[in-house]
Amino acid sequence: MNESQIMQLKQYIEEAHITTFYGGAGVSTESGIPDYRSREGTYTKMEAANQDPKKIMNRRYIKNNPIEFFNRPEPERGKVEPNSAHKMLAALEKSGHDIRVITQNVDGLHQKAGHRWVLELHGSGRTWYCMDCERVYLPHELQRDKDNVPRCYVDNGIVRPGVVFFGENVQPENLTKTKETIQKSDLLIIAGTSLTVFPANQLIYEFKGRRVVMINKEKLPIQQLNVDLYIEAPVGETFAALNAHYNFNL
Ligand SMILES: [Zn+2]
Numbered sequence: 001m002n003e004s005q006i007m008q009l010k011q012y013i014e015e016a017h018i019t020t021f022y023g024g025a026g027v028s029t030e031s032g033i034p035d036y037r038s039r040e041g042t043y044t045k046m047e048a049a050n051q052d053p054k055k056i057m058n059r060r061y062i063k064n065n066p067i068e069f070f071n072r073p074e075p076e077r078g079k080v081e082p083n084s085a086h087k088m089l090a091a092l093e094k095s096g097h098d099i100r101v102i103t104q105n106v107d108g109l110h111q112k113a114g115h116r117w118v119l120e121l122h123g124s125g126r127t128w129y130c131m132d133c134e135r136v137y138l139p140h141e142l143q144r145d146k147d148n149v150p151r152c153y154v155d156n157g158i159v160r161p162g163v164v165f166f167g168e169n170v171q172p173e174n175l176t177k178t179k180e181t182i183q184k185s186d187l188l189i190i191a192g193t194s195l196t197v198f199p200a201n202q203l204i205y206e207f208k209g210r211r212v213v214m215i216n217k218e219k220l221p222i223q224q225l226n227v228d229l230y231i232e233a234p235v236g237e238t239f240a241a242l243n244a245h246y247n248f249n250l
Contacts, residue, residue, distance in 0.1 A: 001233035006241045008229050012211050013097060016187035021089055022204060023235070024104045026192020026216065030083040030236035033107055037194065057165045063131065066149040066158050082113035084250060085191070088239035090115040091248035100181050104193060104200050106163045119181070121174055121200060122164040132157030170199060182206040188225075191215040192235045195222070 013019060025035035036043045036053075043053040051072075055061055062069045082090075090113040093099045101110050101118045106125045110118045128137045130152035137159050142150040150159035164170055182188065186209035193216070195201040205224050213229045214220065215238050231238055243250060 001231050001238055001241065003241075005229060005231050006238070006245070009213060009231070009238075009242055010245050012187050012213060012229065013092065013099075016097075016185075016211075018098045018100065018181075018185045019187040019189060020182050020185040020207075021099055021101045021189045021191065022103075022182075022193070023085075023101065023191045024193025024195075024200070027085055027103070027235050028080075028083075028105050028107055028109055029192070030085070030234055031107070031109055032080050033105075033109075037196070054166045058167055059131075059160075059165060060167075062158060062160055062165075067147045070144075070149050071147075080107065080109070082109045083236035084240035084243065085235045085238070086110050086113035086115070087250040088243050088246075088248065089113070091243075091246070091250060093117065095246075095248070100185070102178050102181065102203075104197070106161075119174060119177055121170055121178060123162045123171070125161045125163055127162045128159050129162055130155065130157040130159050135159075136162075175199065175203075178203050179206045183208055186210045187213070189213045189215065190220075190222075194218075195220050 029035050035041045038044065046053045086109045089099055089101060093115055099117065101115055103110060103118065103120055104122050106120060106122055108124060108126045126139065128139060128142065128150065129135065132155050133152060135152055135154060142159060143153065145151050152159055182203060183206050185207065188204065188207045188209060190204060204222065207225060211228045212225050214227050215231045215233065215235050217232065219230050
């Protein structure tokens, strides 16, 4: 990352009418949330422990093995807070820029930073629902049985996180809204995603606008789209550098 790239990013944002920020796991790693597939990633570690993420992070597994699912060891995690990327995007929005966040993450950090336009493509861990009747519960309201399995008040169904797991589809209304938003944006910022998961890796091709920025550890080959600016740097660090030109109080 160099200064001329940051100046370029600023110019693009200032000239855009609608910016879509299309983010993946790499947006939250600087907040202390591991990504999935890198060396320290959640799935890499599960596989190292002989657990198949595709089998475990799966509706059928929760139904058939709720005790195992809700008692599986969770990695130790410090306090998770929004980083400079979440905060800077929210500050830009608050200052009147139309910045629309479409995220593959389920951590709610954009909202926590105060962002008002956020679409969570893969659902959210902030709301849970009953697998039988779809009643919605907040994490702090969960009632667990003696085996630590969260249960529905009404039908005793298993209550699970509202996250899109393996083998499940993105909510159709989220797909539609994502497409419409990308189609009417004139700046698309793709950040911290390896674009390996369907349909997240296809939706970017809805873009018809003017400029594409990629902020990522590696430059991804995206056919059909010309990347105008590629910044090889951590996403939070990039937005911290951008803030040197705005001086928001993050
Ligand atoms: Zn229920």
